[in-house]
Amino acid sequence: MILTPHAIVGAALANLFPNDPALGFGLAFASHYVLDMLPHTDYDISGFLDTKNKTVKSIFKETKSALHLLLIAADFIFAIFLCFLIFVRNRQSLILTLIGIIGGLLPDFFQLLYYKFKCQPWTFFQKIHDRLHALIKVKNEKFWGILFQFVVPIFVLVIYFLVKH
Ligand SMILES: [Zn+2]
Numbered sequence: 564m565i566l567t568p569h570a571i572v573g574a575a576l577a578n579l580f581p582n583d584p585a586l587g588f589g590l591a592f593a594s595h596y597v598l599d600m601l602p603h604t605d606y607d608i609s610g611f612l613d614t615k616n617k618t619v620k621s622i623f624k625e626t627k628s629a630l631h632l633l634l635i636a637a638d639f640i641f642a643i644f645l646c647f648l649i650f651v652r653n654r655q656s657l658i659l660t661l662i663g664i665i666g667g668l669l670p671d672f673f674q675l676l677y678y679k680f681k682c683q684p685w686t687f688f689q690k691i692h693d694r695l696h697a698l699i700k701v702k703n704e705k706f707w708g709i710l711f712q713f714v715v716p717i718f719v720l721v722i723y724f725l726v727k728h
Pocket residue numbers: 564595599670671692
């Protein structure tokens with residue numbers, strides 16, 4: 564999935580357990596893999612990797628890759644902005660929100676580390692990522708792939724607001 568739904572779900576989970584930030588972080592981290600199991604559209608990062616041995620290469624050489632990097636950066640900034648808007652009310656919720664965002668996005672950062680270094684423990688996390696990625700298959704992949712990116716975070720937000728208010 565793109566970064567915004569991962570960040571929203573992560574931040575919501577961390578804010579649901581204000582007295583246990585470690586649990587919130589763990590849930591946010593685990594939620595990344597659960598969300599990735601659903602059918603979803605992804606960024607095309609193929610241009611980020613060397614075709615031969617799939618390590619990170621200079622992405623600015625190609626326009627398409629540079630554009631995708633720009634989209635990812637915009638997605639990241641939008642995710643932070645939206646999470647702050649929804650969750651941050653005071654110092655505690657600021658810390659919880661940051662913990663949730665980091666937990667929710669960390670597995671994708673681990674992917675980057677894997678492609679860069681190709682060693683443990685990143686290989687281990689990559690295996691989990693690959694194993695669970697788009698595990699649930701549907702017929703109209705494109706349609707559901709986009710729909711889930713909206714429906715899942717909204718669903719989690721509804722639960723969050725029901726619990727919190
Ligand atoms: Zn992922």
